Amino acid sequence: MIELVTDLGVTLGYAGIGLVLMGIGAVLVDVATPGSLRHLIWAERNANAAVLLVSNLVAVGVIVVTAISASDGHFAQGIASTTGYGVIGLLAMTVAFVVVDMMTPGKLGELLVHPEPHPAVWVSAAVHLAIGAIVSAAIL
Incomplete structure (x- = not known):
């Protein structure tokens, strides 16, 4: 039972770090784009803004998953590397x-964030995903 409680605590720790990093990524995307990203996606249903945010969140998620996997069960080291590599990924993006x-x-x-589909969003999304992959490869 103690092992289960420990594992649940570790999972909560990693989930917390992942959520914080994804939150920072969302704020960075919001700062880089005009208007409220939240309003653009949920009220205006702007697909370009959604693709941009999704690519950022997926890239951060890939980095977090890779850092957790590479931690090999060492929680303190895993939290530190997840945070460090996550920040590096966000800075690189x-x-x-x-x-x-x-x-x-x-x-x-x-x-x-143009209301009509724009190919620039796919270029930016690909850059986000590529950076996530590059940082993940560096972890391994």
Whole structure:
């Protein structure tokens, strides 16, 4: 029974870190795009904004899962590496956004929340997912 309680506590710890990192990722996407991301997705049903946010959340999730797997049952080390690699992933996604924005005519954030489908959102989503994969590979 003690092992079960311990395992549940460890799971809660990792879930908490994952939620915090995904929350930070959502805030970063919101800051990078004009208007309220929440309003764009839930009220205006903006598919571009949703794809951008989803790609960020999935990328962070992949990093968190990989860091947990690589921790090999060492909770303190696992929490530290999950947090560290998660932050690195978020920073790398932010830098990538800035770089893509510099290479894009106009403001990338505005293109990504345009009400009509825009191919720029798929480019940005692919960048998020690629960064998540790269950071995950670095963990292993």
